[in-house]
Amino acid sequence: MSEHIPYPWQQDFWQRIVQQIVANKTPHALMISGQQGIGKWHFAQALADYLLCLSPKSELACGQCRSCQLIAANTHPDKKIFIPEEEGKAIKIDQIREISTFVSKTAQQGGRKVILLGPVEQLNINSANALLKNLEEPAGDTVLILMTHVLSGVMPTIRSRCQLLPMSAPSKSVAVGWLNDLQVGDAETLLDLAGGAPLIAKEMVEGDYLEHLQIFVKTLDSLSSHSNDMPDITAATQWLPLSVNHITQWWLQIIHRILVNSGSSDDVLDGDSMDNLEKGYGVTQYVQRILSAGRHFNRQWLLKFSDKLILLRQQQLQGANPNMQLLIEELFMDWHVIVQRSIRQ
Ligand SMILES: [Zn+2]
Known part of the structure; x- marks a missing residue:
């Protein structure tokens, strides 16, 4: 066959x-x-x-x-x-x-x-x-x-x-069934993280995706804290192994969730799925803190920053080959401005 x-x-x-x-x-x-x-x-x-x-x-x-x-x-x-x-x-x-x-x-x-x-x-x-x-x-x-x-x-x-x-995309039950057959662990949580795409969920267990995701959210959490006068630019080196594709994708997801949640006074997180995440991969605590800091961020500035990330993704697809260190530092500064601005409101 x-x-x-x-x-x-x-x-x-x-x-x-x-x-x-x-x-x-x-x-x-x-x-x-x-x-x-x-x-x-x-x-x-x-x-x-x-x-x-x-x-x-x-x-x-x-x-x-x-x-x-x-x-x-x-x-x-x-x-x-x-x-x-x-x-x-x-x-x-x-x-x-x-x-x-x-x-x-x-x-x-x-x-x-x-x-x-x-x-x-x-x-x-x-x-x-x-x-x-x-x-x-x-x-x-x-x-x-x-x-x-x-x-x-x-x-x-x-x-x-x-x-x-x-x-x-396959229905959730079909995708979870397929992942279970591969014995990848918590299939449902993985599928959730992968936005419903079973092959991405599979890749996440195989590659260094989860490790990179952890690095990303951990750094972004510390950048989102109000206590810093200046962003910790040295942390940019930690993101060097990450791809522009992943950085922009994850960042856009976080911004999307901040924007969706900013109107509500309820718990900013969807309880069940996040509990699973915490058990499985230890990224929740960071995401949770970013989202809660994010409730005070200026929507317009977030949207403007989203546009920049989307543009970066497009340029990447068209073959751009940016200096990663400089690019990450620039994004850190942009984010810092958003964080700082939220205090002054
Ligand atoms: Zn044949």
Whole structure:
């Protein structure tokens, strides 16, 4: 059997697309969209394998034919993958130019050719236009499988030339069931932390995600204290191992929760989930203190700072390579101003 079998929550999507292929209505270009961490890329791989397999069984790639063996060895000449050369960076124009060359060649294994490309929102304008050209002149036997985490970040002209496949996150029970099968510990809490994305929850247990999250909230807690006249800039070095992606994502989540909570006089925290967090990972006490300090922060300033974080995320996606030390120090100063301003109100 193929190493890429669609996840349990993807069965409906899988049935739909396989039926289409069996009926000889394979789309020239498919755009799989949806939240990060729900297995879109895995699904795309499974589909590529299926399209290239010479004798699919039970609606999946057989895993045994010559084509499947080439795929397993990562040497299939008719399958091409285009992803950013560095994580979080842009897909380069030179990469997109390779598509035209690939499309113009005859399939070496006598079947289809398949291109996997994503995330599409990580194409800069030149690359996107180059891709568009390929979509305008579809080559008979080539199937383009595109993937995006942010459909709204994809050029409308690209979107309109693809068959769209919006993929929703699994229901909580399905995702928790899947995580439990992997024996990852407190599946429900992890899923909560991962915003409902099961693959992110899985990654959190495997990598240094939780350790980094702890470093982040601990430092932000101390920066949010009123007692400091100046922010502790030396703490910036502690954030150096963290990615811009994580820093901005976590910070935006915290600001969102501050803004949501600032109107209410009740307990700022959602009791149950936070209890679980505390038991599991020891980040709650810090988050709790940041949120309670945050109730006095100026909304306008928080929103302005959010905009800055969002812009940073976008620049990162477009391949920006900032000096991390300077960037973190600058963000520390910004936050310090927000904290200080709240005292004077
Ligand atoms: Zn096969």
